[in-house]
Amino acid sequence: MAQDVINAATLGSLYLLFALGMSLAWGTIGILNFAHGSIFMFSAFVCHLIVREAALPMPVAVLIGLVVGAVISVLVQVLAFEPIQRRAADHRRAELQILVGGIGMAGVLLAIAQRVTKSVPFGFSESTFRVHVYDLGFVRLSNVQIVIVVAACLLAGLAGWWLRSSRSGLALRAIGVDPEVATMMGVDRRKLAVAIMAASGGLAGVAGVLLTYYLGSIAAESGDAFLLKAFAAIVLGGVGSVGGAAVGAAILAVVETIVLVQTSGTWVDAVSFGLIFLMLLVRPRGIFGRKEVRRT
Amino acid sequence: MSYWYDAHLILIQSTFVSLLLALSIQFPLRMGVFSFAGIGSYGIGAYAAAIMTIRYSWPAFAAIGAGMVVAMVAGYLLALLVSRLDGLYLGMATIAFTLILTVVAINGGSLTGGAQGLYGAISTLQTGQVILVCAVVVVLLALSERGRMGRRIDAVREDPELAVSVGIRVIRMRRMAFVVSGALGACAGGMNALLRTTVSPDDVGFSLVVLALTMIIVGGSRSWAGALIGSVIFTWLPQVLQAVGDWQTVVYGVIVALTAVYVPSGLLGVAQNGYRRMRRRSGPVAGATEKATGSEEPGGDSAPLEPLSEDVPTGGTR
Amino acid sequence: MNTPEDAAPPAVLEAQDVAVHYGGVKAVDGFGLKLEAGRICGILGPNGSGKSTFLAAVTRLVPLTRGRLMLDGEEYHNTPAASLAHRGVARTFQTVRLLPDLTVLENIQLGADLRAGGGGVKQWFRRTAVPEAVEEAIERTGLGAVRSARPGELSYGMARRVEIARALATRPRVLLLDEPTAGMNQAERREVSQLMQKLRDEGLTQLLVEHDVPMMVDTCDRLVAMKSGELVTEGAPAEVVRDPAVQEAYLGKRGRNHA
Structure with a gap:
């Protein structure tokens, strides 16, 4: 039981790291990034390539993941989403195009990783970091798990603080509520969008590297599965809120762990989809979602 | 010709199946309903046709029809459930619906064959029959893009509030979109299962959602012709890209991304714009703008009591 | 509130004590009017006084918080908007909404x-x-x-x-016009006014929401003044325009600028 709690906490932290950036980008600048899963995977992949050449300690690997994720995310924003938003005739078309643009970018990243790894799972076996499992008698806890949980709490807290108190965070929230007002307030939407995409990609990169440490290795195709989990977490908690993403990730992880323990495991995937579906039916804005103020 | 036909039979069949699948997403999209339930219906249709063929030896069209009926009912019920949702949220919910069906198929025991799926759904379904079905569907959908139905679908998509004010029952139309989408998706799935004689949970996953969406956006989302263009391209592209060898998946991704960014109206839109421009050059539309009488500026000499802040004249809609 | 006038034609469409609240915002709060058969009624009111929201409520595009809506004496506040259109109620919108x-x-x-x-x-x-x-x-x-x-x-x-x-x-029996002449020049306004009067003579019941007071006085048979979602006064156009409450609420400082 205690072991399940630990596992759920780790899983939830990973979900949170991954979903947080996606949720913020969706809630503030209105970009639902379908390439987020691939950015997550690709950061770990690049990290894997580097670690293969130089035995690096874990903090450096995480930092590499963060930087790679941020860079790719910004590239996706500048190369795909920005031109789409600039040229799209209306909001709904832009949403669709951003979806497909993200899918295309994701395809490119996935294809490169698949080609190089020949679809064989990759990991950081050369890293100087060694996994230690502490046996506390009633529960086994690894140092990776501790790092993951701490990193998730720290980064989510940081993101929440940034949104709440800094000037650019306020501007971002203004954009989320009303783009026109934000523009009138003198907010440089373009710069902020790049910033949020960088932050979002960085979080995904960290999540990717940590997941790889946790599991030992991941496959190039892991991104899509995570993408769907992140939807579930976001929809559960409510789009664009840090607390929401945290609660959503926690609920998802707990329910999945329960189902995994209670059943054969083949139903686990149904949990996230079922939760998405139920939540959308019962409370489409999520637990913490604010009422959408969309002016016609 | 006949040699080519035989050599590419599978691709030809896939093209038509993909067309129906793409249409099952596109038809609701034309009404502004962003639903991927058609992909789930594809799964329903595929499994129903396979089960009916293997277990009860039903003739091909009956087996496919059974799947269509189930999918239409499921589509209607789903429409009732998700009636409050719109936009991306609706998209999410319907993706979730589709993926739940996959998990159900994996856990369906001997009925669905579990993770391996079903084999040996051998039927008499001919490629010619598939093409015929597609032709009928395309004709019906093409008709729905013209005249009264075409206008009404446009109105439901562009401005639901306006649509109800001219007496269009928007909610009913949207429900119909789910039902039609279910029928089209199930038809595609059923035909594919019988042509391949097999179906497995892997056939109906997130990747199929992605493929269908890509076909429509790249081809063009407003007309059946766009879905046709998309299904032809994405069925044959891997074949064509064999020339670039290992890099084909990368090129594939780049093409998708580029079209999404730079060709927002899809290839069909590009073709239509080109055609329109050609026609305009040969003969301008008779005095459309010139005829507009008087000044365009509000409040000039008529002195309304307040500046008309909300409705700045733009000459167009919104 | 709805004082019956002498020899007034029967009301085709009637709204009583209509309220539309969005959360704490009372867009319309206890407004009502009667559209008499074959007459033109006008709603006068400053921007943001709830005219368009009232129209949206009457055409069932927004739900009522409170109130009664009647078409031919029959309540319709549960009728879907589309059905209302089928029963002969047509409208235009404040902004141009063409496909x-x-x-x-x-x-x-x-x-x-x-x-x-x-x-x-x-x-x-x-x-x-x-x-x-x-x-x-x-x-x-x-x-x-x-x-x-x-x-x-x-x-x-x-x-x-x-x-x-x-x-x-749509061949309506009742036509609701939400600022139909906004953005038009004087000549075009006159044409719309003439068209409305001609339609009235043919028996079409109409409701006009406008800013152009002289045009409203020329066109309408009755005026209803609205402010902050509530009824100010109603009656014959010339009287309503002269009403001090209307002068203050609506014409205010700019009242003298037009003739």
């Missing part, structure tokens, strides 16, 4: 489709719907020359006329 990809003719046909008969697959695919209603609407609004143009090619005034034509093509 950009359709021609002027097709936009007007959209209105006439309503009268093309009920369901049935055959009806879906009919090319033209009630061509007489469309032609009549085009002729009345003087849009003949631009029938094959697209909305993007029209001047604002012209686009507004297409709105009116679309509403007319």
Whole structure:
């Protein structure tokens, strides 16, 4: 039981790291990034390539993941989403195009990783970091798990603080509520969008590297599965809120762990989809979602 | 010709199946309903046709029809459930619906064959029959893009509030979109299962959602012709890209991304714009703008009591 | 509130004590009026006084918080908006809402489709719907020359006329016009006013929401003044305009600027 709690906490932290950036980008600048899963995977992949050449300690690997994720995310924003938003005739078309643009970018990243790894799972076996499992008698806890949980709490807290108190965070929230007002307030939407995409990609990169440490290795195709989990977490908690993403990730992880323990495991995937579906039916804005103020 | 036909039979069949699948997403999209339930219906249709063929030896069209009926009912019920949702949220919910069906198929025991799926759904379904079905569907959908139905679908998509004010029952139309989408998706799935004689949970996953969406956006989302263009391209592209060898998946991704960014109206839109421009050059539309009488500026000499802040004249809609 | 006048025609559409609240915002709060058969009633009120919201409530586009809506003496506050249109209530919108990809003719046909008969697959695919209603609407609004143009090619005034034509093509019994002449020049306004009066003489019941007070006085048989979602006063146009409460609420500082 205690072991399940630990596992759920780790899983939830990973979900949170991954979903947080996606949720913020969706809630503030209105970009639902379908390439987020691939950015997550690709950061770990690049990290894997580097670690293969130089035995690096874990903090450096995480930092590499963060930087790679941020860079790719910004590239996706500048190369795909920005031109789409600039040229799209209306909001709904832009949403669709951003979806497909993200899918295309994701395809490119996935294809490169698949080609190089020949679809064989990759990991950081050369890293100087060694996994230690502490046996506390009633529960086994690894140092990776501790790092993951701490990193998730720290980064989510940081993101929440940034949104709440800094000037650019306020501007971002203004954009989320009303783009026109934000523009009138003198907010440089373009710069902020790049910033949020960088932050979002960085979080995904960290999540990717940590997941790889946790599991030992991941496959190039892991991104899509995570993408769907992140939807579930976001929809559960409510789009664009840090607390929401945290609660959503926690609920998802707990329910999945329960189902995994209670059943054969083949139903686990149904949990996230079922939760998405139920939540959308019962409370489409999520637990913490604010009422959408969309002016016609 | 006949040699080519035989050599590419599978691709030809896939093209038509993909067309129906793409249409099952596109038809609701034309009404502004962003639903991927058609992909789930594809799964329903595929499994129903396979089960009916293997277990009860039903003739091909009956087996496919059974799947269509189930999918239409499921589509209607789903429409009732998700009636409050719109936009991306609706998209999410319907993706979730589709993926739940996959998990159900994996856990369906001997009925669905579990993770391996079903084999040996051998039927008499001919490629010619598939093409015929597609032709009928395309004709019906093409008709729905013209005249009264075409206008009404446009109105439901562009401005639901306006649509109800001219007496269009928007909610009913949207429900119909789910039902039609279910029928089209199930038809595609059923035909594919019988042509391949097999179906497995892997056939109906997130990747199929992605493929269908890509076909429509790249081809063009407003007309059946766009879905046709998309299904032809994405069925044959891997074949064509064999020339670039290992890099084909990368090129594939780049093409998708580029079209999404730079060709927002899809290839069909590009073709239509080109055609329109050609026609305009040969003969301008008779005095459309010139005829507009008087000044365009509000409040000039008529002195309304307040500046008309909300409705700045733009000459167009919104 | 609704004092019956002598020899007033029967009310076709009646709204009593209508309230529409959004959260704490009381967009409309206890407003009502009667549309008498074959007459033009006007709603006068400053921007933000709730006129458009009231119209949206009457046409069932927004739910009522409170109040009664009646068509021919029969309550309809649970009738869907589309059914209301089928029962002969047509409206135009404050902003131009034409479908950009359709021609002027097709936009007007959209209105006439309503009268093309009920369901049935055959009806879906009919090319033209009630061509007489469309032609009549085009002729009345003087849009003949631009029938094959697209909305993007029209001047604002012209686009507004297409709105009116679309509403007319539904062959309504009651026509609700939300600022139909906004953005039009004086000559165009006069034309709309004349059209409305002609339609009234043919028996069409109309409701006009406008800013142009002189035009309203010329056009309407009755005026209802609205402020902050509430009724200020109602009666004959000349009296309502002279009413001190209206002068203060609406005409205010700019009251002298027009004649």
